């Protein structure tokens with residue numbers, strides 16, 4: 138893989154829900170076509186570390202990144218204006234493995250939803266289950282529909298869609314699908330992995346605090362056990378962020 | 390045209406910038422950005438006699454102007470390094486420094502012996518890693534222990550020996566003198582300063598190891614001060630590091646007394662930093678009529 142950190146032009150910065158922003162950034166020399174599940178490492182003025190953000194959508198010369206304001210870095214990003222330049226290292230990591238002619242169920246929880254949009258675009262008629270805490274945080278439902286997905290929305294408090302968890306829906310639909318791809322909080326991923334175990338293949342996208350973003354500094358460790366391999370400390374930025382759920386030890 | 394090359398213990402580096410241990414792995418990832426020959430050298434990830442898994446995550450936290458890390462010396466072991474990484478590294482047209490850490494004096498000596506028969510250009514003795522329970526730093530915090538380990542390793546090491554000092558000490562000049570007296574060929578400094586960050590919502594330290602090593606721009610003035618003190622105390626060359634982020638920092642650290650530099654944390658922000666810093670140094674030299682890097686070393690005029 139060839140890496141390049143390049144200047145992108147911020148084309149759009151829209152607030153799409155409470156504290157959640159959608160960027161479109163453009164660069165005519167995108168170093169490689171992104172795969173779904175990969176991420177971008179965004180340089181933020183005044184910060185030592187870059188901010189890893191999943192690729193929500195991509196084409197030949199643009200990336201869409203959807204992020205939630207958490208701390209100072211994402212706050213600065215949320216205030217940037219279209220026309221400004223931003224340096225981004227992308228695409229990084231190992232994305233979802235999507236195969237033709239399979240029925241996919243894509244599951245996103247909270248700010249884990251964005252990467253599932255680009256993933257949905259690679260699948261034929263996927264079922265997309267998204268879960269949010271409350272209606273003010275619901276994002277990307279129209280985008281999923283436009284991508285041809287069947288969508289099921291859940292909220293923890295019942296303020297929009299089904300009152301309940303994504304796992305309740307998954308259990309009902311398990312018979313109709315071939316594979317699951319999921320991104321979201323660890324307890325959600327663990328529950329999904331438990332439901333899928335022995336029935337359907339499940340891939341999960343993990344988060345870990347990062348330094349270099351390319352596999353050199355070993356700070357983004359995750360204990361994994363590859364099929365037929367030895368247990369080892371893998372790097373989420375390089376071996377992940379997407380793993381086969383059976384490879385991962387979900388301890389917090 | 391200014392000449393960026395530097396010679397340390399008779400070994401020529403194409404330019405004064407060396408990748409700092411632990412921030413650059415064994416070079417393969419950064420080689421996807423540029424030929425590694427843009428660097429004068431690479432100090433490889435710290436290796437131990439046997440492979441190590443390292444600490445559980447999170448291993449990094451950000452702080453104003455820097456980061457804390459506690460990787461805990463995750464590495465594949467010295468034999469793997471010599472067999473699998475070194476042959477490739479030697480083809481990259483840059484100098485290779487093996488950074489070694491151990492639990493016991495015997496570990497260090499055994500590794501030095503193995504590396505003596507390999508193609509590495511230097512052995513860097515890491516007696517300053519703050520992130521592992523036993524090993525590393527306890528060898529690096531008193532004159533006696535630094536002297537003893539330097540002396541022992543020197544007897545087993547046919548390569549020029551670089552001793553990497555910890556800044557977590559009261560009098561770094563005394564420690565440097567002890568390393569020099571006991572056979573160190575070069576001093577490299579500084580390793581990270583022990584620090585801590587706490588998440589005020591969970592009351593948990595951000596790093597799983599609770600504490601971690603501080604690096605990046607925040608430590609730069611501390612590093613400059615310590616390098617200057619050591620420069621005034623020893624005759625052997627110093628490879629300086631700690632927070633170098635731009636070419637001005639590089640020149641400043643050379644003036645304090647460094648003969649060459651290592652850069653680490655800045656690479657996470659800007660992988661192209663070595664290219665940019667070298668360009669800046671070169672321009673500075675041209676504008677000031679400086680022919681060699683060594684003509685900058687130690688030129689500070691203290692009050």
Ligand SMILES: Cc1cc2nc3c(=O)[nH]c(=O)nc-3n(C[C@H](O)[C@H](O)[C@H](O)COP(=O)(O)OP(=O)(O)OC[C@H]3O[C@@H](n4cnc5c(N)ncnc54)[C@H](O)[C@@H]3O)c2cc1C
Pocket residue numbers: 176186187188189190191192203204205206207208209210211212248251252343344345346347378450451
């Ligand atoms: C592979 C990957 C993909 C991600 N995709 C998205 C996405 O699509 N949308 C989105 O909103 N968020 C995403 N995140 C989380 C996002 O990186 C963090 O929310 C963000 O870095 C927080 O930065 P901050 O400065 O606002 O917070 P601060 O807490 O001030 O950040 C301090 C440091 O901690 C790091 N950090 C804090 N929280 C996280 C976290 N959860 N994961 C990794 N590093 C963290 C920051 O990068 C920074 O280095 C992703 C994380 C990873 C690892």
Ligand SMILES: Cc1cc2nc3c(=O)[nH]c(=O)nc-3n(C[C@H](O)[C@H](O)[C@H](O)COP(=O)(O)O)c2cc1C
Pocket residue numbers: 348354356409410411412434435436458460462488515518553579580581603604605606608630631632633651652653654655
């Ligand atoms: C993620 C990380 C890992 C490190 N690992 C090592 C190591 O294995 N051995 C070592 O001697 N120093 C290690 N260091 C310390 C650096 O080599 C260097 O001394 C320090 O980071 C200061 O330089 P900087 O501010 O340019 O990063 C590590 C630093 C970081 C940030």
Ligand code: FES
Pocket residue numbers: 346347348349350351352353354355356357372373374375
């Ligand atoms: S962030 Fe450096 S190895 Fe993953």
